[in-house]
Structure formats: structure tokens, C-alpha cells
Amino acid sequence: MEELRFFDEMLDESGGARAPYRDLAKWLEGKNPAELRKKSREAEVIFRRLGITFAVYGTSEATERLIPFDIMPRIISASEWRRLSAGIDQRVKALNAFLHDIYHRQEIIRAGRIPADLIIQNEAFLPEMIGFTPPARVYAHIIGTDIVRVGQNEFYVLEDNTRTPSGVSYMLENRETMMRLFPDLFRKYRVAPVEHYPDLLKETLKSVAPDGVEDPTICVLTPGIFNSAYFEHAFLADTMGAELVEGRDLYVEGGKVWMRTTRTPQQVHVIYRRIDDAFLDPLTFRPESMLGVPGLFDAYRAGNVTICNAPGTGIADDKAIYAYVPDIIEFYTGQKPILNNVPTWNCAKEDDLKYVLDHLSEVVVKEVHGSGGYGMLIGPTSSKRELAEFRKRLEANPRNYIAQPTLSLSTCPTHSSSGVAPRHVDLRPYVLVGDKVRITPGGLTRVALKKGSLVVNSSQGGGTKDTWVLED
Amino acid sequence: MLGRTASSLFWMSRYNERAENMTRLLEVAYRIAMTPRFASDAEEDWRSTLVSAGCCTGFEEKYEEFTQKNAVNYLLFDRDNPSSVRSSIEQARNNARSVRTAITSEMWESLNETYIGFSEVRPQHMTDDKLPDFLNWVKQRAMLFRGALLGTLMRNDGYYFSQLGAFIERADNTARILDVKYWILLPDNEVIGGSLDTYQWSTILRSVSANRSYRHAYRDSSLKAFNVAEFLILRKEMPRSLAYCYDWIEDCMSDLTESYGEKLLSHDMATDTHGLLTQQTMEEIFQNGLHEFLTDFIARNNGLSHQLSADYNFA
Structure with a gap:
């Protein structure tokens, strides 16, 4: 296989530091490895004490683990960020317009831009949502757009994450930790703040409250303390000053949603839910669900409560729909996409499948409904045996898979046992859509800590970095 | 306030108190075991400690003999004992965790650090000479949490x-x-x-x-x-x-x-x-x-x- 070339975000071809990284490079010169190791250990102690943990499914030991935190910041210049945020803004508006359309007149299908089957027969399409319009016509309120960089001005959107994207608490805690660990370095830069994210989230949720509700009661709906992202659910509720509830704390009466309090029940107007569609309401969806609230969907359709994100938004980040997002953007905005899509082969199509099978050792294959890096194949780094096994799975159920070229993810300087070295990264900025679009400058940079690895998922040994967006 | 939140706050403090009380009972029992006997025998002393702790029935289901090793293990480390110090610390923390929004970060961090510190101790390494210091540490941690609560909670x-x-x-x-x-x-x-x-x-x-x-x-x-x-x-x-x-x-x-x-x-x-x-x-x-x-x-x-x-x- 031909050697992949990677874009190094810190160093240019001649080995000099690029503009945004210049001060960092100079600062690093004065640091010895022992000092950095000490800081790295300090960071771990901070995270453990705060209880910033996540659960790894499929392991029987410790259910709570830390996501490794890398002490080297990832730095993005103001002009790079302007372009990224314009692209994200365009994308989330188009996706919300798409959601409204497919649950109403389905113009995009009539226009022949997307095959009807792909929508109607999609598991993520909820017929229960047809004809219903949520407040402000917004479906996907909280979005985490996964972006990778492959060149100076080349960014690709990998996934749109319009369901319940997680990780925003890491964005905030990473920043707090960096400010504590490296005040001197931090002062050298003009870093755009991220700490107001909870305020923006609250404003966004308020702006989509049911009509006529001036001062809505907002709550965060969590599956409970054993969920992998529980820390984040509690963190967001806490920083917004909202109530953190489980399904059993809510009930529906008279078409309205109520919290069981110590005394008089209190009406709930906006629910930021962190549980999947299927578990929301056992009366409408999965009947055996213990996590949801019976009758919630009826209260929602009656307009008495807003659910964020709306049920049925999953269709917008379905991996089979993904290939059509550029068309979706053009169709609803009349503009060319600012951010590229990664070329995608849909294994349900015979020609595409043939191409993927012929080039299996070069491509990345993902499950259509998978997430978290589980059940995927990275051709170039897989053994012959892994390739053969995956080939069987793919042939048995091609509809379940899509494939993409292996992207040469950019690298960032990262603290490792052998000093500071380049490691591959991606970026998940967090976007809020309500009465307007609110994008927090920065996001979560995920980093593949293993040398040469291209998988950044925390469940697969990835870590996170603080992401600095510079101000002009 | 949610009924569940009220419940968690109630049990969070209740289990913290229990962890401290269990520890104190163990401290006293350990001291008795060190002291020259007054007619009573060691087995009877441990039995009486387990009764005071309200754990005797559960203990007898698991163990035959009222030895120091068995009793200390059951009262301090055993997850099968819902009132053991370990269970109490874990329950206090679980309750705190489920109401993170209703408590202060000082309270949470003190409980969480106790939990982390306790988890790092291996029961088989808890020899007689280390026990008093460890019990003292647990007691102080419980008191620290109480202090954090009294000093920061609305x-x-x-x-x-x-x-x-x-x-x-x-x-x-x-x-x-x-x-x-x-x-x-x-x-x-x-x-x-x-x-x-x-x-x-x-x-x-x-x-x-x-x-x-x-x-x-x-x-x-x-x-x-x-x-x-x-x-x-x-x-x-x-x-x-x-x-x-x-x-x-x-x-x-x-x-x-x-x-x-x-x-x-x-x-x-x-x-x-x-x-x-x-x-x-x-x-x-x-x-x-x-x-x-x-x-x-x-x-x-x-x-x-x-x-x-x-x-x-x-x-």
C-alpha cells in the first residue's frame, strides 16, 4: 500500500512552526520531559477527583474510566474558524429544513433528489412525526459535527451527529484544566472562550419552549447514573441550573408533563433528552422501555412540551443519508456546500459494493447505524485475517454497511511517553439551533493516542485535547 | 425539588453517617481486642460489636466463627453487607452522584475522593498494624464531607x-x-x-x-x-x-x-x-x-x- 501523507497542523514542510503554533513551539523549547510528565499526571488527578468519567461497554471491570486527556492544545486560527463555522451554520440549517420537509410535503423526494425508499424504509424515520411541526421548526437543536482535516484548507465532515451528541462537558472541563495547568502559555494567546456554552444551551432551549410559555421549566432527561455519559448529563443540568431527571421522575397527566416533586407536581416545558428515540415513551415506541415516560409523545404532539432533539432527527445523520447531504444543502439553501463530504460508497448498491470488496484493504467500512467506533474496519491497518472476516460479514449483509476512503487525518503535537510527537486528530464543534444558530468557538478535539492509529474514539483508546480557537 | 432528589440527599447523608459510625464501632472493637480481658472472651466481644452494628444476622449467614479477621472484613470491606463501611461509602457516593445538581462540588469531590481512596485499599493488605490509621482516615473523610456540606450547601x-x-x-x-x-x-x-x-x-x-x-x-x-x-x-x-x-x-x-x-x-x-x-x-x-x-x-x-x-x- 502506498504511504499516506499526513497534514501536520503544527509543522510546515520545512519543519518550521505554522503561525498559530509559533508561540507554543517556542514555549515547548523551554520545557523538559519531566516537567510535562508531571503536568500530565496533575491533569489526571484533577479529572479523577472531579469524577469526569465515562463507562466502557463490554468490559466487566471498572465501569468508570477516565478519558485520557492530552496536555498539548490544538490550535485553530481565526480565519480557519470563520470558514468552518460558516460551513457548519449552512449545514445545520439545511439539515433542519430537510427534517421539516420529509415529515411534511417531502419536496426533496418529489424533486427526485433522494430516493423515497431511503427515507420511508429507514429505521430512523419516525412516521409518528409526520405532519407535526415543532416550535421554531427546529428538529435538531444540539448537534456535534465531526470534522477532519487533511490539508491546509481541506476539511471534511465525517458525521453530523444530530441525535444526542456527547462530549461537550469535556470541551468545558478540558479548558478549565488547561487554564489551571498552563496559565503562562494560555496568556500568550488570545483564545476565544467556551465557558458560556451552558448559557447558550439554556437560551436555545428557552427559545423553543411551547408557545406562550414565558419562563419555561427545563430539565435534562438522563437514563441514570450507570449511563456512560451520566457525568455530562449532570454537568449540563448543573451549569444550566436545570433539573436533572430520570424517566421515573416524570409523568403525563391531562396532556402535560409533570415532575414528581416533594410536594406539588411541577409542569415541565422543555426536555433536553439524553435517551434514544426508542426509549422515550413506552406507549408509542419500545413498550418494554423503563427509561422513558408513558404518554410523553402525545404530550409532545399536543404542543405542551418540547423535546430536544426532536424524535425522528436521527434520519438526518443516518449514514446512508449522509451521501446526500451535499444535495440536501443545495436543495434547501440554493448554495454550494462550504464543507466537503467524504466520498461514500453505499454497499447496498451493487456497483459500490463491488468496488468496496475489491479495495477492502484501502477503505474504511462502517455500519450504517453504528457509532463509537464499534464494528468498523480500517482497511490499511487491518490484518489479512481481519480483512477476510470482515469480507464475510459485508457479503452477508451489504445493506448494513457504507465505505469511505481512508482519510489521512491531520496530526497535532501530543504528549507521549517518548516526548511530544504528532498524533492523528479530529474535531467536534458543538452547534445549537433555536431561534438562531449558536456555535461555540472550539469543540472537542479527539486524538488517537497510539502512534499511527487513525481511530480517535474514546472507546477505542482515544483521548481528548483542549481546542483553542484564536481571536484576531 | 424532585422526590427522588430529596431521597438521595437523605440517603447520601445517612450513609455517610453510617460509614463513620461503623468505623467508630470497629475502632472500639479493635481496642477491646488489644486490652487485657475482663472475664469476657474475644468471640463474645466481636459478636456484640456485630449486634451493635445491626449486622449479626448477615454475618452468621456467611461465617461460622466470630473471629477478628471475619468481623473486620464483614464490617469494613464486604459488599454483601449493605451496612459495611465500603457499602456505605459506595451508597453515599451513588446517591450523591444521582443528585450532582443538588449538591456542591466540594461535597461531591470529598465523597468521590473517599471512594477512590477506599477502592485502592486491598483487604488482604489490611494488617493489624495498619488498621487503626486506616479507620482514622475513614472517620476523618466522613467528617470532611459533613464539613463540606455544612459549609457550602444552601x-x-x-x-x-x-x-x-x-x-x-x-x-x-x-x-x-x-x-x-x-x-x-x-x-x-x-x-x-x-x-x-x-x-x-x-x-x-x-x-x-x-x-x-x-x-x-x-x-x-x-x-x-x-x-x-x-x-x-x-x-x-x-x-x-x-x-x-x-x-x-x-x-x-x-x-x-x-x-x-x-x-x-x-x-x-x-x-x-x-x-x-x-x-x-x-x-x-x-x-x-x-x-x-x-x-x-x-x-x-x-x-x-x-x-x-x-x-x-x-x-
């Missing part, structure tokens, strides 16, 4: 629920310790008053960290059964006495009633029990039977816990 309904949990647990603990050895507190014993009794009385006082304060509270400062009983039941200066606990509980119930604008059955129950401790003398309690008094008190205290749960939708 004084609203959540605070009242947390205090009710702590003081119902403390009252239960003190009452149990007294009841296990109630006969040595009977005035008849005073006549005997030998060194064995003095030793037993001081053990009871140590179990509630009151050995020194007793000397200050009673001017002639010699140990007397009557005084020990009075000190732990009726004296309001003693922060682990039943009277002190119910003073605090009564205050919290009044605050709750005021903040919700409604008086519920649990408040009446607390007032009744409070009355038993303020309107009787120690002589009267002895006359009517100390054991009967304590049994009745434990049942009432437990009943209050249930009624709170019903009145405030603990769910």
Missing part, C-alpha cells in the same frame, strides 16, 4: 432532608449501642460497680466518641451507669445523644413545614418522639424499663424514616 429543603438522614441514622446508632448492653446500665449494677463495669461503660462512651466529654459534663467525672445512660439519652449538650438528635430533627421538620406551608404526619411523629426525650427524667425511663424505652425509640425512629419517604414522595 439552607433549603435539600439541606433539611440531608440533615434528617444524618440525624435519624445517628439516633439509631446511639440507641442500638445502648440497647445491646442495656443491662450493664441498669442502676442495680451500680452496687457492683467493679472495674469490669467501669470498663464496659467507657467502651460504650468510646463507641459514640463521648469518653472525654463525659468527664466534662459530670463534675465528679467518675463513671456511673445512671450518668452514662442519661448522657447518651437526655443530655442535649452531647451531640450524639438521642435528645440532641431529636432537637435537630424537630428543627428540620419545622423548617420543612414552614418552607412547604403544610404540616404533614412525619412532623407530628417527630414532635411526639421529641417529647419523650424532653418530658421525662432518667428516673422515669428506668422505672418504665430502659430496654422497653430503647426498643420503642428505635421503632419510632425507623417509622419516622418511612413516613418521611411517604410524605415527600421519596419514590
Whole structure:
């Protein structure tokens, strides 16, 4: 296989530091490895004490683990960020317009831009949502757009994450930790703040409250303390000053949603839910669900409560729909996409499948409904045996898979046992859509800590970095 | 406030209190095991500690012998024992975790660090020489959490629920310790008053960290059964006495009633029990039977816990 070339975000071809990284490079010169190791250990102690943990499914030991935190910041210049945020803004508006359309007149299908089957027969399409319009016509309120960089001005959107994207608490805690660990370095830069994210989230949720509700009661709906992202659910509720509830704390009466309090029940107007569609309401969806609230969907359709994100938004980040997002953007905005899509082969199509099978050792294959890096194949780094096994799975159920070229993810300087070295990264900025679009400058940079690895998922040994967006 | 939140705050503090009390019982038991015997035997001492801890039945299901090793393991580390120090710390933390939004970061971090520190200790490495230091550490951690709570938590309904949990647990603990050895507190014993009794009385006082304060509270400062009983039941200066606990509980119930604008059955129950401790003398309690008094008190205290749960939708 031909050697992949990677874009190094810190160093240019001649080995000099690029503009945004210049001060960092100079600062690093004065640091010895022992000092950095000490800081790295300090960071771990901070995270453990705060209880910033996540659960790894499929392991029987410790259910709570830390996501490794890398002490080297990832730095993005103001002009790079302007372009990224314009692209994200365009994308989330188009996706919300798409959601409204497919649950109403389905113009995009009539226009022949997307095959009807792909929508109607999609598991993520909820017929229960047809004809219903949520407040402000917004479906996907909280979005985490996964972006990778492959060149100076080349960014690709990998996934749109319009369901319940997680990780925003890491964005905030990473920043707090960096400010504590490296005040001197931090002062050298003009870093755009991220700490107001909870305020923006609250404003966004308020702006989509049911009509006529001036001062809505907002709550965060969590599956409970054993969920992998529980820390984040509690963190967001806490920083917004909202109530953190489980399904059993809510009930529906008279078409309205109520919290069981110590005394008089209190009406709930906006629910930021962190549980999947299927578990929301056992009366409408999965009947055996213990996590949801019976009758919630009826209260929602009656307009008495807003659910964020709306049920049925999953269709917008379905991996089979993904290939059509550029068309979706053009169709609803009349503009060319600012951010590229990664070329995608849909294994349900015979020609595409043939191409993927012929080039299996070069491509990345993902499950259509998978997430978290589980059940995927990275051709170039897989053994012959892994390739053969995956080939069987793919042939048995091609509809379940899509494939993409292996992207040469950019690298960032990262603290490792052998000093500071380049490691591959991606970026998940967090976007809020309500009465307007609110994008927090920065996001979560995920980093593949293993040398040469291209998988950044925390469940697969990835870590996170603080992401600095510079101000002009 | 959510009913579940109220419940978690109640149990968070209750389990923290329990962790501390269990640790203190272990400290005392360890000290007894170190002390030259007064006719009693080691097995009987450990059995009595397990009864005071309310863990004897569970222990006997698991172990044949009342040895120090078994008892320490069961009271300190065993997850099968719902009241072991480990279980109590984990329960306190789980409850805190589920109400992260209702507590302060100082409270959470102190509980979380206790949990992390405790998890790092391997039971098989807990040798006799390390035990006292470790028990002391646990006790201090529990006190740190209490301090964090008192110093940072908003004084609203959540605070009242947390205090009710702590003081119902403390009252239960003190009452149990007294009841296990109630006969040595009977005035008849005073006549005997030998060194064995003095030793037993001081053990009871140590179990509630009151050995020194007793000397200050009673001017002639010699140990007397009557005084020990009075000190732990009726004296309001003693922060682990039943009277002190119910003073605090009564205050919290009044605050709750005021903040919700409604008086519920649990408040009446607390007032009744409070009355038993303020309107009787120690002589009267002895006359009517100390054991009967304590049994009745434990049942009432437990009943209050249930009624709170019903009145405030603990769910």
C-alpha cells in the first residue's frame, strides 16, 4: 500500500512552526520531559477527583474510566474558524429544513433528489412525526459535527451527529484544566472562550419552549447514573441550573408533563433528552422501555412540551443519508456546500459494493447505524485475517454497511511517553439551533493516542485535547 | 425539588453517617481486642460489636466463627453487607452522584475522593498494624464531607432532608449501642460497680466518641451507669445523644413545614418522639424499663424514616 501523507497542523514542510503554533513551539523549547510528565499526571488527578468519567461497554471491570486527556492544545486560527463555522451554520440549517420537509410535503423526494425508499424504509424515520411541526421548526437543536482535516484548507465532515451528541462537558472541563495547568502559555494567546456554552444551551432551549410559555421549566432527561455519559448529563443540568431527571421522575397527566416533586407536581416545558428515540415513551415506541415516560409523545404532539432533539432527527445523520447531504444543502439553501463530504460508497448498491470488496484493504467500512467506533474496519491497518472476516460479514449483509476512503487525518503535537510527537486528530464543534444558530468557538478535539492509529474514539483508546480557537 | 432528589440527599447523608459510625464501632472493637480481658472472651466481644452494628444476622449467614479477621472484613470491606463501611461509602457516593445538581462540588469531590481512596485499599493488605490509621482516615473523610456540606450547601429543603438522614441514622446508632448492653446500665449494677463495669461503660462512651466529654459534663467525672445512660439519652449538650438528635430533627421538620406551608404526619411523629426525650427524667425511663424505652425509640425512629419517604414522595 502506498504511504499516506499526513497534514501536520503544527509543522510546515520545512519543519518550521505554522503561525498559530509559533508561540507554543517556542514555549515547548523551554520545557523538559519531566516537567510535562508531571503536568500530565496533575491533569489526571484533577479529572479523577472531579469524577469526569465515562463507562466502557463490554468490559466487566471498572465501569468508570477516565478519558485520557492530552496536555498539548490544538490550535485553530481565526480565519480557519470563520470558514468552518460558516460551513457548519449552512449545514445545520439545511439539515433542519430537510427534517421539516420529509415529515411534511417531502419536496426533496418529489424533486427526485433522494430516493423515497431511503427515507420511508429507514429505521430512523419516525412516521409518528409526520405532519407535526415543532416550535421554531427546529428538529435538531444540539448537534456535534465531526470534522477532519487533511490539508491546509481541506476539511471534511465525517458525521453530523444530530441525535444526542456527547462530549461537550469535556470541551468545558478540558479548558478549565488547561487554564489551571498552563496559565503562562494560555496568556500568550488570545483564545476565544467556551465557558458560556451552558448559557447558550439554556437560551436555545428557552427559545423553543411551547408557545406562550414565558419562563419555561427545563430539565435534562438522563437514563441514570450507570449511563456512560451520566457525568455530562449532570454537568449540563448543573451549569444550566436545570433539573436533572430520570424517566421515573416524570409523568403525563391531562396532556402535560409533570415532575414528581416533594410536594406539588411541577409542569415541565422543555426536555433536553439524553435517551434514544426508542426509549422515550413506552406507549408509542419500545413498550418494554423503563427509561422513558408513558404518554410523553402525545404530550409532545399536543404542543405542551418540547423535546430536544426532536424524535425522528436521527434520519438526518443516518449514514446512508449522509451521501446526500451535499444535495440536501443545495436543495434547501440554493448554495454550494462550504464543507466537503467524504466520498461514500453505499454497499447496498451493487456497483459500490463491488468496488468496496475489491479495495477492502484501502477503505474504511462502517455500519450504517453504528457509532463509537464499534464494528468498523480500517482497511490499511487491518490484518489479512481481519480483512477476510470482515469480507464475510459485508457479503452477508451489504445493506448494513457504507465505505469511505481512508482519510489521512491531520496530526497535532501530543504528549507521549517518548516526548511530544504528532498524533492523528479530529474535531467536534458543538452547534445549537433555536431561534438562531449558536456555535461555540472550539469543540472537542479527539486524538488517537497510539502512534499511527487513525481511530480517535474514546472507546477505542482515544483521548481528548483542549481546542483553542484564536481571536484576531 | 424532585422526590427522588430529596431521597438521595437523605440517603447520601445517612450513609455517610453510617460509614463513620461503623468505623467508630470497629475502632472500639479493635481496642477491646488489644486490652487485657475482663472475664469476657474475644468471640463474645466481636459478636456484640456485630449486634451493635445491626449486622449479626448477615454475618452468621456467611461465617461460622466470630473471629477478628471475619468481623473486620464483614464490617469494613464486604459488599454483601449493605451496612459495611465500603457499602456505605459506595451508597453515599451513588446517591450523591444521582443528585450532582443538588449538591456542591466540594461535597461531591470529598465523597468521590473517599471512594477512590477506599477502592485502592486491598483487604488482604489490611494488617493489624495498619488498621487503626486506616479507620482514622475513614472517620476523618466522613467528617470532611459533613464539613463540606455544612459549609457550602444552601439552607433549603435539600439541606433539611440531608440533615434528617444524618440525624435519624445517628439516633439509631446511639440507641442500638445502648440497647445491646442495656443491662450493664441498669442502676442495680451500680452496687457492683467493679472495674469490669467501669470498663464496659467507657467502651460504650468510646463507641459514640463521648469518653472525654463525659468527664466534662459530670463534675465528679467518675463513671456511673445512671450518668452514662442519661448522657447518651437526655443530655442535649452531647451531640450524639438521642435528645440532641431529636432537637435537630424537630428543627428540620419545622423548617420543612414552614418552607412547604403544610404540616404533614412525619412532623407530628417527630414532635411526639421529641417529647419523650424532653418530658421525662432518667428516673422515669428506668422505672418504665430502659430496654422497653430503647426498643420503642428505635421503632419510632425507623417509622419516622418511612413516613418521611411517604410524605415527600421519596419514590
